[in-house]
Amino acid sequence: MATKKTYFQGLGELANNPELEQLQHKEFAEKLPTEAFLGDEEKLSESSTSRRDFLKFLGFSTAAASLAACEAPVQKVIPFVVKPEETIAGNANWYASSFYDGNDYASLLVKNREGRPIFLKANDLSKEGGITARVQASVLNLYDSSRLKEPTAKGQKTSWRKADRAIVKGLNAAKSSGKQVVLLSSSIVSPSTKAVIKEFASKYGAKHVTYDALSVSAMLDANKESFGVRALPTYHFDKADVVVSFAADFIGDWLDSGHGKDYAAKRNPNASPMSRHYQFESNLSLTGANADYRTPVKASELGVALVTLYNLVAKKAGAKLVNTPASGYNTQLQKAANDLWDAKGKSLVVAGGNDKNIHTVVNAINDLLDNMGKTIDFKKRSYLKQGNDADVATLLNDMKAGKVGALIAYNANPVYNLAEGADFAEALSKVDLSVSFASKNDETTSLVDYVCPDHNYLESWGDANPYTGVYALVQPTINPLFNTRQAQASLMSWTGLGDDFYSYVKTYWNRYVLGSTSWNTALHDGVYTSKATERSLTRRGSIVSATKALSKLSSDSIDLVLYSKTGIGSGEYANNPWLQELPDPISKTTWDNYLTVSPRFAKELGLNNEYVSNGALNGDVVDLTVGGTTLRVPVLIQPGQAYKTVGLALGYGRQGVGKAGDGVGVNAFALASDFNTTLSNASLSKVEGEVHEFACTQLHHTMMGRDRIVKETTLDAYQQDPRSGNEQMMLETHKGPLEPEKITLWEEHDRDVHWWNLSVDLNGCTGCGACVIACHAENNVPVVGKEEIRRSRDMHWLRIDRYYSSDMTEERAEEEEVSTIDKYLAMEVASEAESLEVVFQPVMCQHCNHAPCETVCPVAATTHSREGLNHMTYNRCVGTRYCANNCPYKVRRFNWFNYSENDQFDFYMNDDLGKMVLNPDVVVRSRGVMEKCSMCIQMLQKVKLDAKKDGRKLRAGEAQTACSIACDTGALTFGDVLDEKSEVYTESKSPRAYHLLEELNTQPSVWYQTKVRNKG
């Protein structure tokens, strides 16, 4: 038994002297005579401290204090007084949550460090949705310094109570005056939110109008006509052996971000069978770039091509044919039809755009191909897009007519993303009460009466029912940073339901969603799956009117196709600097939208792109006029673009959204008409004397005949010989031909613990860029801005190279006896649109085991690890850049300036809020040092330490990098190649595996897997 000993401090204490005890509680033994001193005027005036002395003392102490302040500022780390449960400094917590913004859905795990969400990854318990670059970057939106910090009334700060009182008054006034109360939102998949809206609507007689900025309303309408229900099915790209897409960018922004991974599953040449993909489209989309057969089609001829395909399939099926003019793409369509028919029931025809007729015909083709219920599933429906364009038109008319008394915009920015945005803005003034829930300033918030800023989704409670039988929860991972309130809570408080949305969700789930499962389990898992299904649907109805409407060719018209980019999408995140600096996967251009024009058409119009002396790209500028609206846009000459069709990305030209997004590009929504993004009769006129400066991360577009950079083969050849396209390279020596790695002066490294390898499957990589953003988030990669990108100084540790094929090849040059100079000049030119092939190749530090960078550093700042990594020691680096020069892969990035805490780089690393997204495990590099991919060494250290603490060996697949986590198509496989159970070991032994620039014998730790095209 331990006893608590006390020690006395003096004899008085030992004797328990009461006087002493009293004194112990006083600071001074006696009362200080301040009163007596200061009160006595006479004494004071006699005091020797004169006014001058006082000033001297003051001066001295000020000087002393200022001198002391000359030290480096001390930043204090304050320990928790009461440590929150589950939070251990230095350890990350992961919380399951969900993302849905009206466009993309993803089930997430949110990494939380010291109370800050800093990284997102896919929730393994969910198969649905996908983490795109945009979802990955959404964590930075939380720390956007331009977020609204409190409610505002007519632009003035206000309190929630005042705002609530005024809004409820307004709503009641609207109701009593018989005017409409309208809630205008993007698609909502949250059942509890819908319940709240329902209660709100019943209280105020409100109307809920839904629209999607990237609308598929026509598709819903077509489905209603074909199947009787206005619904979207789920598409099974993972079951489709043949995919024919008519301008549907399903890897990009078509319906669902989960299509990419489903598609990629069938792109593996070992899949049974590997799918074959036809794409008929006008712009070169990310999906088109991945296709086996891509046919550039003038936008206004796409309808005829589709009807022709219908006829070709109908002929095989013995169905009735329809009349249509001859399509110029018969050969390709015939081939596609043959393949489709051969894969009946296992094929898929999809179409993009917002034209009901197209979707009606697509439904008919899929029906003929027996795909309904197989690759197209109406039993499990998708609720991700519910917008109805007609309702918006009605609303706008009602607003103009003064019939709308109150309008609440929820997750909607109609002034920006409606084609009639200007009309809407004007009509808004006729609405008595207008409210926006936007969490950031946008084009609409500046015009509404009240802005009641919503939480960021990482601060919110919520739920989602994105597909039939699939439920997901959203939970907050940080306390709200500002005085904001969840939109649902606002609606609830206006309805008189209190403002506790958490309880509401919980009650709703317990009552309607969860069966025997507990709330805590569901919250932990983040997703909950029920067995519920919708009924299956059969097609009916005729396609005659649809085909008639489509059977028009107008070869004279210049068509315009508006599209959305993987980074910026519909423009909601235009103020996210990561996304602005994420190069477009096709054009490799950052911080811009532009008119994509085919090389042939550009030549006819006299439009030029040229490189200036520092290599940057300049482009001509045109006035683009469609339907009476004119925009001044720069021209980017885009190989693969269909002749006489031009493309322009949506989501740019934002106003007043913040420092990164303002004034980047032009707003193309203004050109759309009735939500239709395919437009005819555009006209272009060159603006003389005006030049636009582009910022591209890749300026040279072809492989220059260096076919060993991206090795390719066809599926047939691969099946005959798995090494086809990847034949062993031999170098001639005096001992006869030898493999490059046999010729070496170097000593081998010891490899006895781990040997980290990364395998990049060029068939799996769709080029989407999610890995690039994941790398930014994990490794604190700085954003440098347009001007620096223009100077070829992007800081991306991981880049995705995109190469176009060229019509000039070594063989052709030899055959046609083209001179070497002419050959190389011709090789710089991308193929004609019809024969263009595109490849994507992610390139990061190759972690060479015989690294050229390591030998040349004079101060040994870059060294090799026993685990096969090429280390970079920032502290030791003096910045000679020799390593970067000597890197054959050019993956090293130099800190030309101080990118953090520098107002010249006003993106996020210079403000306290933005800095919260930084990963505390990774140092922020100072200027003058080299940096590069570390294979996320901090993540490797973490799993190694965990294993060590548990006293076990690392499990196969436990070690991951940010990019390998982010890649949901499985193109990036990371692991320990010494562990024979690991996936990367198998990949490294694959006959498709090769090293980039193998002939240099750098012996990289990164493998590439030959690209196999299903072409025959």
Next chain:
Amino acid sequence: MHYESPIREPLILEDKTLHDITEDVARPIEGKANKWWWALFLFALAAFLWGAGCLAYTAGTGIGVWGLNKTIGWAWDITNFVWWVGIGHAGTLISAVLLLFRQKWRLSINRSAEAMTIFAVVQAGLFPIFHMGRPWLAYWVLPLPNNFGSLWVNFNSPLLWDVFAISTYLTVSLVFWYMGLIPDFAMIRDRAVKPMAKKIYTILSFGWSGKAKHWQRFEELSLVLAGLATPLVLSVHTIVSMDFATSVIPGWHTTIFPPYFVAGAIFSGFAMVQTLLLVMRKVVHMEAYITIKHIEYMNIVIMVTGSIVGVAYITELFIAWYSGVEFEQYAFLNRATGPYWWAYWAMMTCNVFSPQFMWSKKLRTSIGFTFFISIVVNIGMWFERFVIIVTSLHRDYLPSSWTMFSPTFVDIGIFVGTIGFFFVLFLLYARTFPVIAQAELKTIVKSSSSQSKNKSHE
């Protein structure tokens, strides 16, 4: 006694006596500077200050103020470095190698050539320091015992070899130069009338009194240092060339670089000596000592080394083709026909074609033409380094990273600044140092001057 054939052209003209030489050498030091000197000096000083400002801006803001990018990590910085190091080759070659080969014509030009060497190496040395991202840590490239942990330099790195090569070269050149100056400083000291000047030259001349023992030691040390310096002439630029030759970049990875760089260095060094001496002989009236014959000799060196460089260029092209390596072939084709074709052809014209004019005796003894060619060669050799560095880097292995380089005002400012600095040093030297090694030159008055030759005819 050295005997020289009377039909050899004299190396000292105008019947100069020993005393005349003393007077001629001491005149610029003891006299006042003319306005040309001041004009040049102020001009050079302005350029130097401008360059210093640009350097300060770079060090304060970051290397980003230069035109470099992720693909082209070196451009004007290392181009200038190699250019200046190359220029710094002639001095040692003239004083050491020609001493060993007993070329008496070196005597009237070696002092200035060596001064030029040292000043050029000083310029060169600025670049490796200031091209660093963190120049304040430049001392980390020295193998200094430290308490940062077990940190040591990387002896595999050619940049580290550079550190040793350049510092050794600078040290040996400086000692050699200074040693030669001692008897001349003593001469100035003995003539000095102003107490301050006398004091300074007393210190500088190390108590030289012209004793036989002094002369004997002087001669011995000359030979020893010449022996030391001679391999350095070859080693410095060999090692500089290894910065490129040991790398993997097509256009850099070339075994021909060491001899080719050394030849190029001598080539450019002699051109710079010509540029300087042609002006100096006029301004400080040294026509009697730096004769047409000297100029002709140097022109012959320029012609020979220029041709060697030309052969090297052609060999590179041949090897690129012969290697069968597509990257190599493209690198050289790209040099000649790519976006930087103008730099390549500027180099070819200046370095290979222009020295061929020196086959003509008339042209190589023309002062105006020599001056013109010396400038052309200097330009050409700058372009050679630019071509090697930038055109190799801008299009290497993966076409995805290909881009271009364009200098900023800071790049240009720093280069101009080093030229300014160089001339500031050289102009100060011309006013305070004996520009001709008069003590040594006097040794050939009896054998190779016009005076002696005329006497022997009589």
